[in-house]
């Protein structure tokens with residue numbers, strides 16, 4: 287008897303231009319394009335194993351050892367159904383292939399970092415799920431094609447199918463066929479940029495990204511200004527900055543966009559607060575660090591960004607990383623990654639992450 291099983295991993299990605307808002311909640315079509323950096327596989331990642339077997343009575347999923355319900359019509363069900371549909375197409379063309387599309391699947395996934403804490407677990411999670419099913423089903427699909435399916439699990443997941451600098455083009459088609467991820471530049475294009483993950487809290491966030499952004503779209507006047515007048519220009523400018531390896535522009539736009547994302551959260555009714563006092567202290571430290579450099583005639587040396595949670599990600603040229611870690615550890619001595627290099631320090635600390 288054959289065993290039909292495949293394992294795949296996907297890293298998280300952290301957006302510089304944030305996705306926040308859906309124009310179609312079922313297909314997960316965004317109200318604006320976004321752009322992110324995919325982190326290296328060695329750091330924050332999801333690892334997912336999928337198995338198809340004729341003896342399985344239903345599709346099931348375990349996340350970090352605990353079973354999660356696969357709700358009918360929900361995002362997990364949609365992704366699994368889409369992958370089975372692609373497998374069926376392949377079986378119809380190649381009648382000798384085993385009929386895996388008719389078997390149920392058992393899926394088991396682990397995150398090596400805090401889940402639902404604003405460190406993009408839904409991104410790596412759905413990307414790994416789609417990758418593992420694509421491997422199990424031996425699908426010839428490209429990363430962009432798979433991004434269309436991962437997007438329907440969690441919007442940000444479409445960007446984790448590719449490494450380096452990745453844009454999610456919002457698209458115009460009502461069926462979502464052009465709302466997909468494209469690689470703006472591979473990791474090798476700009477190896478000097480590194481990411482530092484500062485785990486301020488590993489608690490599950492109070493407001494999930496899904497419900498938070500929906501409330502913002504329904505109640506915030508500021509989000510309309512952001513969508514129409516701000517993001518399109520920023521997408522062009524940051525893409526150009528990446529092509530030119532212009533860290534100063536990249537950093538300025540990244541910090542501005544993080545600030546505006548948190549401003550639209552505050553503009554939501556009732557307001558959403560994702561950052562806390564530690565997050566704001568980290569902002570102040572980075573601002574001061576950059577000010578000293580600029581006043582001495584230099585350039586910006588680091589850029590902070592915060593997703594839907596209090597945890598900071600700092601992008602910086604490699605040569606500045608040690609100095610930045612020392613600066614943060616000076617304020618938060620409990621978070622010393624050099625005592626535990628490249629591991630999460632406990633679960634609260636600073637992780638030196640190399641982006642990929």
Ligand code: ADP
Pocket residue numbers: 332333349395396397400401402403404405406407408409410411412415440493494495496593594595
């Ligand atoms: P985050 O900031 O971590 O992305 P979200 O609120 O966007 O938080 O999404 C968290 C949800 O994503 C989890 O509750 C779970 O449903 C889903 N998720 C996280 N990790 C995985 C995974 N490895 N496989 C499948 N789904 C996952």
Ligand code: DP6
Pocket residue numbers: 300301303304305306314320406408409439440441442443495496497592593594
């Ligand atoms: C702040 O992709 O988690 O991280 O599509 O509802 O699953 P759903 O939301 P999700 O939202 C991510 C929001 C963000 C910004 C970003 O990653 O672009």
Ligand code: CO
Pocket residue numbers: 406407408409440442495
């Ligand atoms: Co998420």
